[in-house]
Structures are given as structure tokens and as C-alpha cells.
Amino acid sequence: MATRPDGLLDEIISRLLPVNDLNMHILEAGDPSLPLVILLHGFPELAYSWRKVIVPIAQMGFHVVAPDMRGYGQTTSRTAPSFPIRFEDDLGPFRVINIVRDVVALVFALGYTSVASIVGHDMGSGVAALCALIRPAMFRSLVIMSTPFPGPPPLLFKVDPVKPPPSPLNIFSPEVKVQLAALDPPRKYYVPYFAGEDANRDMMNAPRGLHAFIRAYYHMKSADWPLNEPRPLDSPDPAKVAELPHYYMMPLEATMPQAVEPHAPSADEVAANTWLTERELAVYVSEYGRTGFQGGLNGYRAYQPQYFQELQIFSGQKIEVPAMFLAGKQDWGVFQIPGALDRMKSQACSNLAEEDLVLVDGAGHWVQQEKPERTVLELKRFFAKVSIQ
Known part of the structure; x- marks a missing residue:
């Protein structure tokens, strides 16, 4: 049984759901017969970081679900000891592609075959972006928050035996x-x-x-x-x-x-x-x-090149679904990797309009916590624009 985090609105349900090899803790609100919106947190956060926006998004006409991601909070493994996770434990389950698999499995476990929008913040933004890249028919729109997604790691377009392949990180x-x-x-x-x-x-x-x-x-x-x-x-x-x-x-x-x-x-x-x-x-x-x-x-360990390079299978592929980027104007995460924001706009996403690149004044890295009302307004505008109902 899940422990209900303190300070949640009454409309938010806290429960456990079997997903892959996990007992996944989720926070949810809204009618389960309505279109699904999934919210993915970053580090060091939890599903709880969405506490101020879950109900307002649900009130737009959605079933909203925010999980504790693998390795976080009340989400535990059903096949291996969960906590404390040790540095020397098997890193395989934390590979990025497996975290994407967790999200796809969550969608099915909830009884859905499509998601109106997947929203990811910080580390969750890369997972959300990969979900939309790999399964565009399932994830019908995308919101990337705070950390730009520059696209999958590249491969050389024309092999040069003198020039080494580009390093993804x-x-x-x-x-x-x-x-x-x-x-x-x-x-x-x-x-x-x-x-x-x-x-x-x-x-x-x-x-x-x-x-x-x-x-x-x-x-x-x-x-x-x-x-x-x-x-x-x-x-x-x-x-x-x-x-x-x-x-x-x-x-x-x-x-x-x-x-x-x-x-x-x-x-x-x-x-x-x-x-x-x-x-x-x-x-x-x-x-x-x-x-x-x-x-x-x-x-972070799973983003090392030896683990990250398996994503090169998607090299050159773009995110085709409607996308939005939302971050705090005082968030250095937008610019910490030089050129990433421009690559997201020009290369990674083919359907990201300039009006949907939003920097919220008065917010830093934790935009949905620092400015929840503005976050909700921008999401509402974007959802209406792309008609995801």
C-alpha cells in the first residue's frame, strides 16, 4: 500500500501499480475514461514535484498520472532488493531505453494505448522526448521542461577512417x-x-x-x-x-x-x-x-557513452509530434550545454513553433513548483492549440 505524501489536494490519489518488474507509485487525478497526460519528474525530485499542477491539468479534461520513476520514492522492484540501491548494483535496469520501456508499460498498465501528452522535467524531459521519438503513435504531443533535448546521439553520415565517430557526451x-x-x-x-x-x-x-x-x-x-x-x-x-x-x-x-x-x-x-x-x-x-x-x-551513470550509444539506432530521426519547451527564465539548465537549445529547435523537433518556446520570468529550474499557475496556463494553451482531446 502506498503512503500518501503530505500536503496533497484531496483530489489526488496515491497508489501502487504493477509495471514491468516494478511496483510503481503514482499520483493521479481525473476520470480514467478521459485522455491520459503523463508527468515525468527529474532529479532530485519525485512525482510529488507535480503536486501543484496535477489537479488543474485534470480539470482541463484529462486523466493525469505522475509516477515515481525507477529508483525513486515509493517505486520499488518486485524482482530485486530496492533500497538502498548501491553503486555496485546492476546498472542495466537504469539504461535510458529501459526507463522509456517503463513509461510505455505504465501506459498499458493504466489501460490506455495512447497518451494525449507526455510532459517531462529535467531528467524526465529526455525520457519524455525519447518516448515521443520512438513511439509517436502512442505519445501524441510532447512538453519538454527545463532541459533541452538535442536529439539522439549522432552517427557519422559518411564514414571517414581518419575522423573518429562523434562522442555523444x-x-x-x-x-x-x-x-x-x-x-x-x-x-x-x-x-x-x-x-x-x-x-x-x-x-x-x-x-x-x-x-x-x-x-x-x-x-x-x-x-x-x-x-x-x-x-x-x-x-x-x-x-x-x-x-x-x-x-x-x-x-x-x-x-x-x-x-x-x-x-x-x-x-x-x-x-x-x-x-x-x-x-x-x-x-x-x-x-x-x-x-x-x-x-x-x-x-546520470546511464548517460555515459558506453550505455548511451545504444540510442544511436535512432540517429537522424526527428520528433514529429507537436512539441513545446517550457522553462524558467532564471534556469541555467536551458543553456548549460552550448547549442542544445538551438539543436532542439532546428534538428530534434520538426513541430516546435517559436511561440511554444516559453521562458517563465520569476522561475528557475523548478518551474512547475515555483510558478505552477503560469505552467498550467501554458500547458492549457498548448493543449488547446494542438487539439489533443
């Missing part, structure tokens, strides 16, 4: 690591750190405790942190991307708790926060305190 290359470490001051990129063996232990043993760490991390990536003034980066050169804030370009010797702690909110800032109250934060602290972060971190 050179951020893991030893050369980039050395270049960042040689900067003054030296840096490291957060993705390889999250994919490494130390990240879970570092965060679970944050010097001021889990509550203080999660509060600082959410604060620093939100519009509440005044230094979030994102802009396009004109080069992938390490010296240029080192301009990213410390939650992306970390000091070389710092853990993630150490990187964000100097920018933690004051007591007055915490008291003034209405988009993530102490009561709501306690849900995240409780769940991650119980499960650890490794399940979510495995998503």
Missing part, C-alpha cells in the same frame, strides 16, 4: 576533465560527479544534514537565488562553460553539499518561500533519507 572524456581541472580556479562538471561513486555518500552525509542540503540545492537552482542570470554560452570550451554556477561547474575538490552550502538561504528567505514550504520540503527529505540518491544518480 564528451563531458565524460578524460580530456575535458583535465582541461577543467587546469582552470584557475579548477573546476569539475557535475554530471561525471553525479555518475561517480562518491556522490550518494556525499549528499547523504552532508555536513549540516540532509534537510539543509536539499534546501540549499533547491534554493540555489531557483529564481530566489539572485545570481541566476542565465545566458547562451557561445562555446563549449571548458573555460567558457566554467562560467556556469557551482551547482553545474563545481569547485574541483568540493562535494555537492560543499558547492551549494555557501549560497544556502537565510532563515528569513526560508520563511518567505511559498513555493517550497518546510512541510513540503520534509516530503523530499523523508523520502531521500529513506531511499538514498543512488537510484536517481544511476540516471
Whole structure:
């Protein structure tokens, strides 16, 4: 039986559903006979991150379902020990293609064969985009939030025996690591750190405790942190991307708790926060305190080239269904990978109108939590435009 997270509206149901090898925890609202909308969270989030928008979307005339993704929250494995997930455990179930399979299986488990719209935020945005890329007849429209989808990893169009194949993620290359470490001051990129063996232990043993760490991390990536003034980066050169804030370009010797702690909110800032109250934060602290972060971190591990390259089978394929990109105007995630936003518009999506590339002022990375009303308005506009009822 699922534990109902604190602070949910009465209209939201919390339950477990057998999906593939999982007992998947979902939050849902709306009549199950209505068209389906699926909401996929990111890291370090939960289905709970959609709590402020589930009911308003359902009131548009949809059955809305937000799962705890594999490795998160109350979703557990029925075939292997679930928590704590260890770094040395089999990474196979966390491969991106298998997470897409989880979503497809969820659709069928709910009794549907098509989805009116799939909406993904942060790490969930890539999964949602791949769902629409691979199964366009099932996923009839797409909303990508906060993290642009630049398309599947490329293959060489014409083989050159001298030129090596392009690396889908050179951020893991030893050369980039050395270049960042040689900067003054030296840096490291957060993705390889999250994919490494130390990240879970570092965060679970944050010097001021889990509550203080999660509060600082959410604060620093939100519009509440005044230094979030994102802009396009004109080069992938390490010296240029080192301009990213410390939650992306970390000091070389710092853990993630150490990187964000100097920018933690004051007591007055915490008291003034209405988009993530102490009561709501306690849900995240409780769940991650119980499960650890490794399940979510495995998503970063699975984006390493040796696991990511299987997606090259889709190289050159575009997302044809109607698409929208929605993010906070104060979200550095929009620009953290130079050129990704432009590639999403010009190459990855063939049906993404300029009017559907929306940056919400006053929101950082957690746009559906920081600005839920505006998020709902934009979704309503997009759904009406593409006639997904």
C-alpha cells in the first residue's frame, strides 16, 4: 500500500501499480475514461514535484498520472532488493531505453494505448522526448521542461577512417576533465560527479544534514537565488562553460553539499518561500533519507557513452509530434550545454513553433513548483492549440 505524501489536494490519489518488474507509485487525478497526460519528474525530485499542477491539468479534461520513476520514492522492484540501491548494483535496469520501456508499460498498465501528452522535467524531459521519438503513435504531443533535448546521439553520415565517430557526451572524456581541472580556479562538471561513486555518500552525509542540503540545492537552482542570470554560452570550451554556477561547474575538490552550502538561504528567505514550504520540503527529505540518491544518480551513470550509444539506432530521426519547451527564465539548465537549445529547435523537433518556446520570468529550474499557475496556463494553451482531446 502506498503512503500518501503530505500536503496533497484531496483530489489526488496515491497508489501502487504493477509495471514491468516494478511496483510503481503514482499520483493521479481525473476520470480514467478521459485522455491520459503523463508527468515525468527529474532529479532530485519525485512525482510529488507535480503536486501543484496535477489537479488543474485534470480539470482541463484529462486523466493525469505522475509516477515515481525507477529508483525513486515509493517505486520499488518486485524482482530485486530496492533500497538502498548501491553503486555496485546492476546498472542495466537504469539504461535510458529501459526507463522509456517503463513509461510505455505504465501506459498499458493504466489501460490506455495512447497518451494525449507526455510532459517531462529535467531528467524526465529526455525520457519524455525519447518516448515521443520512438513511439509517436502512442505519445501524441510532447512538453519538454527545463532541459533541452538535442536529439539522439549522432552517427557519422559518411564514414571517414581518419575522423573518429562523434562522442555523444564528451563531458565524460578524460580530456575535458583535465582541461577543467587546469582552470584557475579548477573546476569539475557535475554530471561525471553525479555518475561517480562518491556522490550518494556525499549528499547523504552532508555536513549540516540532509534537510539543509536539499534546501540549499533547491534554493540555489531557483529564481530566489539572485545570481541566476542565465545566458547562451557561445562555446563549449571548458573555460567558457566554467562560467556556469557551482551547482553545474563545481569547485574541483568540493562535494555537492560543499558547492551549494555557501549560497544556502537565510532563515528569513526560508520563511518567505511559498513555493517550497518546510512541510513540503520534509516530503523530499523523508523520502531521500529513506531511499538514498543512488537510484536517481544511476540516471546520470546511464548517460555515459558506453550505455548511451545504444540510442544511436535512432540517429537522424526527428520528433514529429507537436512539441513545446517550457522553462524558467532564471534556469541555467536551458543553456548549460552550448547549442542544445538551438539543436532542439532546428534538428530534434520538426513541430516546435517559436511561440511554444516559453521562458517563465520569476522561475528557475523548478518551474512547475515555483510558478505552477503560469505552467498550467501554458500547458492549457498548448493543449488547446494542438487539439489533443
